[in-house]
Amino acid sequence: MKLSVNGKEHDVSVSDDMPLLWVLRDVLGLTGTKFGCGMAQCGACTVLVDGQPVRSCVRPAAAVEGRAVTTIEGLSLQGDHPVQRAWAEVDVVQCGYCQSGQILAAAALLQAKPKPSDADVDAALSGNLCRCGTYQRIRSAVHRAAELMEG
Amino acid sequence: MKRIGNPWVLAGMLAGIVLLPKGVDSQTPRTAALAAFDTIQTVLQHPRCQNCHIPGNAPLQLDAGLVHTQNVQRGPAGKGAPGLPCSTCHGVTNPPASYGPNTPPGAPNWSLPSPEHKMVFIGLSKADLCATIKDPKRNGNRNLAALLEHVSHDKLVLWGWDPGVGRAPVSVPHDAFVASFKTWMAGGAPCPAGGEAKSARLR
Ligand code: FES
Ligand code: FES
Numbered sequence: 001m002k003l004s005v006n007g008k009e010h011d012v013s014v015s016d017d018m019p020l021l022w023v024l025r026d027v028l029g030l031t032g033t034k035f036g037c038g039m040a041q042c043g044a045c046t047v048l049v050d051g052q053p054v055r056s057c058v059r060p061a062a063a064v065e066g067r068a069v070t071t072i073e074g075l076s077l078q079g080d081h082p083v084q085r086a087w088a089e090v091d092v093v094q095c096g097y098c099q100s101g102q103i104l105a106a107a108a109l110l111q112a113k114p115k116p117s118d119a120d121v122d123a124a125l126s127g128n129l130c131r132c133g134t135y136q137r138i139r140s141a142v143h144r145a146a147e148l149m150e151g
Numbered sequence: 152m153k154r155i156g157n158p159w160v161l162a163g164m165l166a167g168i169v170l171l172p173k174g175v176d177s178q179t180p181r182t183a184a185l186a187a188f189d190t191i192q193t194v195l196q197h198p199r200c201q202n203c204h205i206p207g208n209a210p211l212q213l214d215a216g217l218v219h220t221q222n223v224q225r226g227p228a229g230k231g232a233p234g235l236p237c238s239t240c241h242g243v244t245n246p247p248a249s250y251g252p253n254t255p256p257g258a259p260n261w262s263l264p265s266p267e268h269k270m271v272f273i274g275l276s277k278a279d280l281c282a283t284i285k286d287p288k289r290n291g292n293r294n295l296a297a298l299l300e301h302v303s304h305d306k307l308v309l310w311g312w313d314p315g316v317g318r319a320p321v322s323v324p325h326d327a328f329v330a331s332f333k334t335w336m337a338g339g340a341p342c343p344a345g346g347e348a349k350s351a352r353l354r
Contacts, residue, residue, distance in 0.1 A: 017247035039253045040240040041220070053239045058246050058254045109234025116233070124234030126222035 001065055005030065006074025012061070020064055021045045021056040024071060032072040032100050036129070043128030046101035047071050053108040072100035075107060083107045086145035094132035102128050106142050115146055184338020190323055190331035192280055195272045197321045199311035203263045204272035210263055211273075214319050229265040237261045245315035252317030258310035264291065281342035295336050303329050 003010045005028060012027050019038075024030045024047070036044030038057045045057040048070040075081045083106045093099050102125065109116055109124040116124070121142050130138070178186070194200060202211040208225040209218050224232040231237040242257035264270040268291040272280060283289050284298065293301060302308055311321040321328070335341075 017249050019250070039251070040255045041253075046239075052236060053234070055240050058240060058250060059242055060247060063242055063244075105234065112233035120233060123222055123224045123226075123232035127235055127239070 001062060003061060003065065003069060004067065005069045006071060007068075014061060016060065016062050018061055019057050020047070020054075020059045020061040020069070023061040024056060024069075030071050030073050034097055034100060036098070036101075040127075041129075042098070043101040043105060043125075044098050046104045046128065048075075048104055048108060051108070051111060053105050070104070072103060075104065081107065082148040083110065083141075083145045086141040086148055090137050090141040090144055092134050092137040092141045094130075094134050098128060098130045098132075098134075102130065102134075102138055106138070106145060109142065110146060110149060114149060116142060180338035181341055182338075184335045184341050185343060187331040187334035187338070188277065188281060188341075188343065190328060191335060192277050194311075194321055194323050194328045195280060195284070196275075197311070197323075199314055199318070199321050200308075201273040204270050205263070206269065206271045206273070208266075216273075225263045225266060227266065229263040231262075237263075245310075245313070248316055254316075256310070256315040256318065259306045261307065268292075276345075278343045278345045285340060285342065295340055299329075299332055299336065302332055 001012050001014060003012060003023065005024065010028060012023055014023055014027060021033060021035060021038075024033050025035070033047055033056060034044040035057060036042035040055040040058045043055065045055055046053050047056045048054070048068075049059075049064050050067050051070075054064070076084060081103075083103050087093065087099070087103060092102075105125055105128050109120065113120055113124075118139060121139050125138065125142075195204070198211070198214050198216050202213075202216055205211060210223060210225065211217060212219045221235075223235070223237075226232045226236070231239070238261060240255040241261040242255075243259045243261075245256045245258075246254045268289060270290055271283060275283060285295075287293060290298065309325065312325045314320055323331075
């Protein structure tokens, strides 16, 4: 199976039903994407596929063959995507476990809606749970990232 | 023992037969059509269909029709909120059975009706449901032939009969549903009396 992850082509030999998350973490060693629930309930495993958010725990890797997968490792070369800069500025992260998913979901939101309202943030990110409760800082950081993207 | 066939299919076929053997009262096409609409209502108001044919913005889920978790929204085009499209969790097919019963199902074009054409099914009386699906202003500009095509072949509609692990399929077989739809159309697609006048009064 041929997968394109963070701009690199990979030829992996895995069973047809292996979830993308398993391939990313266990086969390709990209452990930035986290496993939380395995049933699309928490958002920890969020990656981008052709720029759109996808819960990689419930998407068979075979379903994304030929499409561009972006994980937290590939969102920017130096960790300086506006969302990542805003996250650092606002000091969003507590334990960090949910945050790769939060950051990719936020990047997808800003792509779809460059100036989101609080309600837009709530609608787009409610599927990304944070057991540390960093929600207020996530919301502020999304607004800050929107400013940074505007330049 | 030999099976005599699916009773729903037989019922659908009988409802469509206008010429019945001697001695049996023949139904007029209109009577048959009204009877066929009962079957159509059963299908449209099954959780697999009505969970997304809702008046508000939050779809429902599961056989119990609970509000979709994660603050999921209809969104501007019926495909979810900006940044959280339905396709985030719902693929173009059901996930492999090995993923277990609690994973999101999938079908091509997983979505709700658009906010302009909500096609509400849930909670409507038979007469109002009938008026809704026939009204091009509410049904996405479909005539009867387009509706028949939609219920016969649309892959998202067909998913209702193959909803994956842990969800009940629509209770009427698909071929019986389509047969009833044709019977309803053949009888002039009549609506049971009382709906629109009643809803006009309610407005
Ligand atoms: S691990 Fe995928 S949504 Fe929780
Ligand atoms: S920062 Fe700990 S789970 Fe979100």
